[in-house]
Amino acid sequence: MSVMQIITLTNKQGMQVKVSNWGATWLSCIVPINAGEHREVLLGCKTFEQYQQQDAYLGATIGRYANRIAGAAIDIAGTHYRLVANQGENQLHGGKLGFDKLLWDIKNQSAQKVTFSLISPDGDQGFPGELNVTVSYHLTDENQVVIDFQATTNKTTPVNLTNHAYFNLDGESSKNILSHTLKVNANLYLPVDKQGIPCGDLTDVTQADMDLRQPRLLSDRLLESEERQKTGGYDHAYLLDKTQPIAAQLISSDKKIVMNMTTTQPALQVYTGNFLQHTPNRHNGEYDNFAGVALEAECLPDSPHHPEWAQASCFLQPDQAYHHQTTFHFFT
Ligand code: BGC
Numbered sequence: 001m002s003v004m005q006i007i008t009l010t011n012k013q014g015m016q017v018k019v020s021n022w023g024a025t026w027l028s029c030i031v032p033i034n035a036g037e038h039r040e041v042l043l044g045c046k047t048f049e050q051y052q053q054q055d056a057y058l059g060a061t062i063g064r065y066a067n068r069i070a071g072a073a074i075d076i077a078g079t080h081y082r083l084v085a086n087q088g089e090n091q092l093h094g095g096k097l098g099f100d101k102l103l104w105d106i107k108n109q110s111a112q113k114v115t116f117s118l119i120s121p122d123g124d125q126g127f128p129g130e131l132n133v134t135v136s137y138h139l140t141d142e143n144q145v146v147i148d149f150q151a152t153t154n155k156t157t158p159v160n161l162t163n164h165a166y167f168n169l170d171g172e173s174s175k176n177i178l179s180h181t182l183k184v185n186a187n188l189y190l191p192v193d194k195q196g197i198p199c200g201d202l203t204d205v206t207q208a209d210m211d212l213r214q215p216r217l218l219s220d221r222l223l224e225s226e227e228r229q230k231t232g233g234y235d236h237a238y239l240l241d242k243t244q245p246i247a248a249q250l251i252s253s254d255k256k257i258v259m260n261m262t263t264t265q266p267a268l269q270v271y272t273g274n275f276l277q278h279t280p281n282r283h284n285g286e287y288d289n290f291a292g293v294a295l296e297a298e299c300l301p302d303s304p305h306h307p308e309w310a311q312a313s314c315f316l317q318p319d320q321a322y323h324h325q326t327t328f329h330f331f332t
Pocket of ligand 1: 269296
């Protein structure tokens with residue numbers, strides 16, 4: 001039986017990334033800034049037990065379906081499948097025993113790259129089909145963390161894999177990310193209700209003060225818009241403008257670190273850590289709300305119920321290969 005392991009990747013610029021086979025989780029990301037100064041930019045816990053207890057999905061690989069499926073049920077070709085609900089009547093992040101809580105196998109490993117694999121059996125959390133998944137983390141010498149997701153299935157099933165890292169580019173122990181600047185190249189976002197379930201069509205970002213196309217302070221009117229009041233901050237999917245070279249850019253409040261994000265995924269969930277309070281941190285203490293921001297590249301929430309969002313379809317067929325890649329590129 002496999003045991004929980006920690007794998008450390010380092011590059012020639014002295015950047016260091018730690019990952020674990022538990023949940024194929026990204027544990028740590030230390031970025032060298034200048035002579036002697038290093039910054040931990042990822043939220044994380046001190047012990048493995050704390051990782052198992054927290055419910056913020058810190059750094060984890062999320063599957064089989066990231067974000068929510070309303071009513072925890074789907075229909076595929078006339079067959080009704082009941083999924084495991086874990087947030088009221090809905091399913092969040094793959095169910096009670098999502099991929100974030102499983103021990104993955106280590107398929108291969110080198111100084112700058114590791115690949116994890118997992119077999120999710122037919123019926124896992126209610127989903128049809130055996131899903132074979134691999135997730136790899138590659139730290140390049142250019143200070144990029146490239147996360148690659150692949151999957152195949154033997155029955156049609158929804159697949160939506162992402163990474164749930166929370167970033168704080170001021171350093172993980174600084175108070176919050178409210179003075180960070182965020183830019184997201186998206187013209188449309190998805191309105192949701194208080195439960196985070198889509199409740200309308202894709203909407204122009206200018207309609208409800210959700211525009212992030214110009215770099216914007218995260219604190220800017222954060223809880224003044226009705227949309228963000230419902231969710232306690234940003235917790236919204238943006239449909240990415242694929243004509244733009246990057247999906248998003250996050251800048252620390254002291255401007256010492258810039259993180260560019262690119263992805264093959266159609267959408268980006270921006271979540272400002274609105275409910276992070278009481279999550280154990282790395283220093284025997286607890287994080288507060290807004291301690292980090294998660295930028296989750298994925299397809300749209302609840303898309304199995306919305307065939308009209310064809311540009312973000314999530315169904316994987318047995319004769320197809322799922323392949324997505326997301327890159328976080330750090331500049332100092
Ligand atoms: C969701 C939030 C949820 C959080 C859990 C995010 O991906 O969008 O609604 O509270 O995950 O940590």
